[in-house]
Amino acid sequence: MASKPKKDEKNEKEIEVLKINKWDGSAVKHALDDAVKGALLEKPNSVECFGLxxxxxxxxxxxxxxxxxxxxxxxxxxxxxxxxxxxxxxxxxxxxxxxxxxxxxxxEKGIFAVMQQKDGSNSKTWQASSEMKKFDDKYTLFLTVKDAKGVREASISKSCANYIDVNGIVFENLVANEVSRLYNSLNNEKKDK
CATH class of the missing domain: 1.10.287 (Helix Hairpins)
Known part of the structure; x- marks a missing residue:
């Protein structure tokens, strides 16, 4: 896995572009896991937990x-x-x-990211795990939240080609959009009784 800086003409800042070998399933899974972890940590009031x-x-x-x-x-x-x-x-x-x-x-059960989120007296623990079978292009992401309402889980399964281009560059913004969609669905979900 390699990354190289790229200049943004508008802001004159260095943007890190993640480029991987798209034929290496393990590298693809780990790159997508890292993108998911980064997207989760951008959520408000979130702190990564290292207990596992x-x-x-x-x-x-x-x-x-x-x-x-x-x-x-x-x-x-x-x-x-x-x-x-x-x-x-x-x-x-x-x-x-x-x-x-x-x-x-x-x-651990394949959990690669654990995040604690506190809003006043509310505390939520988010866990992200994924799976990608050998010789398969389907990347399945599981997002779990534990809070006072209980434990809820949502998942999505898509081809890794949806997040990586032909040159092996990971589109972290597309991964972040999927994570946000799962995050919002779990945040807004009411526990049925």
Whole structure:
């Protein structure tokens, strides 16, 4: 993924243009995810929350700490002496990797952006997740809001060609329009009883 600055003749400002390899499905999905995240953060009174990422980083840090402990212990006490500690460290590492896998599958669930929005006493948590199957051009965006009314979700599924031109340039304004449409529909939606 590469970006290059482009001059705007009217304002003489540098505008960052995001250009990607349009044949790389992973790069396309990540570029569209970044555009969605940017559009969400432009909403009023919004602050990004890093709780999900912090949880993943904590598990990874523990795993690296266990591996470093095994390395240092083996350096201090060469192999025959360090065997019990190495067995415990290797087992702990694999347990932590299993926990990380479960965490990403069941807790993160593909969520790439979490935003907290406060208006006086009202507090809303917005979550954005997406999916794009391998060898498929359909990009599906899920936007979820949690507030006092409950949990509501809206989604949209369109071809990624709607947001990326033939040269691989991402039209962030088109992505922002879709995000705004979903955002407004969830903001105006009343919970049916």
């Amino acid at each position: 990422v912090d949880g993943r980083l904590l598990i990874c840090t523990l795993a690296v700490g266990v591996a470093a402990l095994a390395l240092v212990w083996d350096y201090q006490y060469p192999f025959p002496q360090s065997k019990p500690v190495l067995i415990i460290c290797v087992a702990s590492y694999f347990i932590l990797m299993a926990i990380l896998t479960l965490y990403t599958m069941f807790r």
